Amino acid sequence: MELTDFRRGLGRWLDDNAATLRAGVPFAHAVADRLSRQREVQQRLYDEDWMRFGWPERVGGLGGSVLCRAILGEELTSRGIVHTTTWSMHEVLGPAVVEYADPTLVAEVFPRLLCGEETWCQGFSEPEAGSDLGSLRTTATQTADGDSWVINGEKLWTSFAHHAARCVVLARTGPAGSGSAGISAFLVDMDSPGVVVRPLATMAGVDEFCSTSFVDVVVPGGRLVGGVGDGWKTTAFILACERGPIFWQRASWLARHLELLLPHASDHRTHALVGEAFQALWAFRARSLSTLRAMEGGSLPGPEASIDKILIASAEQAVFELAKEVLSGDLELSDSAEAEMWRSEWAYSRAATIYGGTSEIQKDIVSSRLLGLPRGA
Amino acid sequence: MSAVCDDSLVQATLSGLAASYDGEALDAALDDFGFAELIQESAQLGVSSLFEALGRAGASCGALNDVLTTAVSSTTDIDASGDTVLLPRPGEGHPATADRGTIRLDGLAIAPRAGRALVVAAVGTDGIGWFRVTSSESIAPHQIHGLDPALGLVRLEADSVAAEQLLGGPAAARTWDAAVAAARRALSAQIAAGVEQMLSLATEHAKQRVQFGRPIGSFQAVRHRLAEVSVALHAAKAATEQSWQSDDEVLGAMVAKSLAGRAARIAGVHCQQVLAGIGFTAEHPFHASLKRTIVLDRLIGSSAELPTLIGARLAAAGTVPRLVAL
Numbered sequence: 001m002e003l004t005d006f007r008r009g010l011g012r013w014l015d016d017n018a019a020t021l022r023a024g025v026p027f028a029h030a031v032a033d034r035l036s037r038q039r040e041v042q043q044r045l046y047d048e049d050w051m052r053f054g055w056p057e058r059v060g061g062l063g064g065s066v067l068c069r070a071i072l073g074e075e076l077t078s079r080g081i082v083h084t085t086t087w088s089m090h091e092v093l094g095p096a097v098v099e100y101a102d103p104t105l106v107a108e109v110f111p112r113l114l115c116g117e118e119t120w121c122q123g124f125s126e127p128e129a130g131s132d133l134g135s136l137r138t139t140a141t142q143t144a145d146g147d148s149w150v151i152n153g154e155k156l157w158t159s160f161a162h163h164a165a166r167c168v169v170l171a172r173t174g175p176a177g178s179g180s181a182g183i184s185a186f187l188v189d190m191d192s193p194g195v196v197v198r199p200l201a202t203m204a205g206v207d208e209f210c211s212t213s214f215v216d217v218v219v220p221g222g223r224l225v226g227g228v229g230d231g232w233k234t235t236a237f238i239l240a241c242e243r244g245p246i247f248w249q250r251a252s253w254l255a256r257h258l259e260l261l262l263p264h265a266s267d268h269r270t271h272a273l274v275g276e277a278f279q280a281l282w283a284f285r286a287r288s289l290s291t292l293r294a295m296e297g298g299s300l301p302g303p304e305a306s307i308d309k310i311l312i313a314s315a316e317q318a319v320f321e322l323a324k325e326v327l328s329g330d331l332e333l334s335d336s337a338e339a340e341m342w343r344s345e346w347a348y349s350r351a352a353t354i355y356g357g358t359s360e361i362q363k364d365i366v367s368s369r370l371l372g373l374p375r376g377a
Numbered sequence: 378m379s380a381v382c383d384d385s386l387v388q389a390t391l392s393g394l395a396a397s398y399d400g401e402a403l404d405a406a407l408d409d410f411g412f413a414e415l416i417q418e419s420a421q422l423g424v425s426s427l428f429e430a431l432g433r434a435g436a437s438c439g440a441l442n443d444v445l446t447t448a449v450s451s452t453t454d455i456d457a458s459g460d461t462v463l464l465p466r467p468g469e470g471h472p473a474t475a476d477r478g479t480i481r482l483d484g485l486a487i488a489p490r491a492g493r494a495l496v497v498a499a500v501g502t503d504g505i506g507w508f509r510v511t512s513s514e515s516i517a518p519h520q521i522h523g524l525d526p527a528l529g530l531v532r533l534e535a536d537s538v539a540a541e542q543l544l545g546g547p548a549a550a551r552t553w554d555a556a557v558a559a560a561r562r563a564l565s566a567q568i569a570a571g572v573e574q575m576l577s578l579a580t581e582h583a584k585q586r587v588q589f590g591r592p593i594g595s596f597q598a599v600r601h602r603l604a605e606v607s608v609a610l611h612a613a614k615a616a617t618e619q620s621w622q623s624d625d626e627v628l629g630a631m632v633a634k635s636l637a638g639r640a641a642r643i644a645g646v647h648c649q650q651v652l653a654g655i656g657f658t659a660e661h662p663f664h665a666s667l668k669r670t671i672v673l674d675r676l677i678g679s680s681a682e683l684p685t686l687i688g689a690r691l692a693a694a695g696t697v698p699r700l701v702a703l
Contacts, residue, residue: 256697271686
């Protein structure tokens with residue numbers, strides 16, 4: 001299907017069904033509500049095939065360009081049909097599992113992720129391994145019979161873990177001190193004995209964030225995503241894929257919020273802030289276009305995509321800083337449902353320069369890999 | 378010109394000309410090349426290639442006028458090819474006002490050619506109209522030295538001159554918008570290339586310069602400054618490139634110019650700091666790019682002014698356009 005036909009057909013279907021898809025209806029704070037609302041939407045999108053374009057046929061997709069997925073996210077978030085954070089998860093983990101996990105396993109579990117039946121989460125960061133992910137301490141030890149692995153450790157920032165059916169866990173299979181070379185990735189069932197999820201409250205008031213611990217969790221060998229010791233490669237793949245359709249739909253979400261703020265901008269000062277936010281957003285979009293087109297051509301985003309990451313984080317913070325300014329004190333002082341929504345989105349935007357690799361890490365990548373500067377001591 | 382159909386050949390040729398010539402000699406070389414004809418057929422290729430080349434080489438010429446006259450001629454019946462189209466002065470929306478057949482003008486041009494008639498967009502009681510000044514020879518051009526004398530910026534000023542009206546009504550306003558957008562796209566490309574020059578000078582210096590026993594480019598304070606310049610530059614370049622495809626040409630060009638000027642401001646600060654002492658000397662080429670980009674940022678809407686105009690435009694429309702589609 002041509003992209004323009006896809007966009008047009010999808011747009012028409014979404015507009016025709018706007019009421020039952022609850023387009024533009026504010027999102028609840030509780031993640032459980034957001035996820036169940038998305039599940040309904042996703043199942044309909046899957047039944048109508050919109051959800052299946054851009055994914056390979058062997059995993060329940062219909063083939064076609066990866067850009068279909070970016071367009072789907074764009075059309076959904078720009079209409080306020082799904083929330084940008086919950087919409088991200090299948091895009092974060094899906095591509096790597098499809099690429100590197102055992103094909104039989106993928107054929108079994110991936111369609112459930114695609115149709116909304118399951119939510120997955122990401123077990124990467126640890127209490128003592130944030131930006132320095134390569135120093136992670138969670139271990140996976142092979143059982144004596146060689147058939148399974150036993151995982152022990154604690155993961156942080158495992159968004160949606162309390163509602164997730166599976167988790168992509170990074171664990172050390174090499175000796176302590178083996179750095180990024182000794183890491184492997186596993187697809188772990190969250191109902192495995194020994195997995196304990198503890199939601200962590202965040203300053204955004206949304207119960208998305210979790211701490212997840214793994215105590216003697218037994219994982220079958222077939223759950224390796226990639227080979228033993230390939231975890232860093234899988235991680236790089238996941239991070240590269242994050243720079244694609246996920247960022248694109250997030251930018252549409254931001255454009256929608258910028259648009260909601262326009263009626264509040266009425267003088268030079270606020271017009272200037274609107275202009276700043278718009279150009280930040282537009283800089284990202286102009287930049288992301290080439291990243292997505294390269295992805296469509298089959299190449300994975302490289303170090304240049306660190307630019308995209310920095311730009312979208314700036315855009316996100318510009319939009320919600322604008323909200324804080326143009327709402328004339330409501331964001332700080334009002335208890336209305338609308339103010340509550342802006343407050344939460346504003347607070348969430350404070351993490352934009354932190355999650356998915358901090359802006360400082362991105363700047364290091366830019367200076368080493370794009371500018372060719374010598375690495376620091 | 379038709380024989381030259383290869384994009385990279387056009388780019389290489391224009392790059393070579395801008396690197397070898399400057400001022401009137403460059404204008405003459407561009408005439409021989411057929412630059413004005415090229416941008417009538419392939420505006421994006423011709424304008425981007427030349428103005429990037431100017432920004433890289435630090436050269437200047439009267440080509441911005443070709444961009445303006447082409448924009449006017451391609452959207453109206455006016456043949457402006459032998460004229461000079463005036464730009465507004467900083468802070469002004471237009472270069473002239475009209476009152477009952479006479480024009481009061483005060484505008485700018487970069488390296489205008491001698492002996493050409495002036496074409497101006499003037500604001501009168503009926504809005505914007507296009508006029509050709511019938512006694513242009515009586516207006517003495519005043520060469521502006523300012524921060525960047527080598528740019529060849531000229532101020533043209535006259536209290537009351539006779540002029541013939543060429544166009545009025547909504548079409549005149551649309552043509553002015555199109556001309557300004559075309560000039561902004563060209564200047565964005567030139568500014569971005571100037572930023573690239575500054576970044577490349579500072580990056581090379583950071584690799585070579587050793588202090589405390591190591592290249593200063595290994596210090597995170599230096600690395601992050603240059604990374605910020607790189608991010609701003611990528612944003613400016615992408616926005617400039619996409620402004621050619623934008624479904625709102627005016628907005629696309631405003632954003633491109635604003636982001637290019639913003640990148641120039643960021644580069645001006647960080648690259649200067651990284652280049653430190655050597656970059657402060659007149660013999661080092663840094664200051665030329667710094668001054669050139671600062672002056673170009675100031676023309677037809679600076680990065681300090683444009684966000685307000687962009688915001689007002691969006692607020693008036695009540696929508697946030699996508700500008701380009703995947």
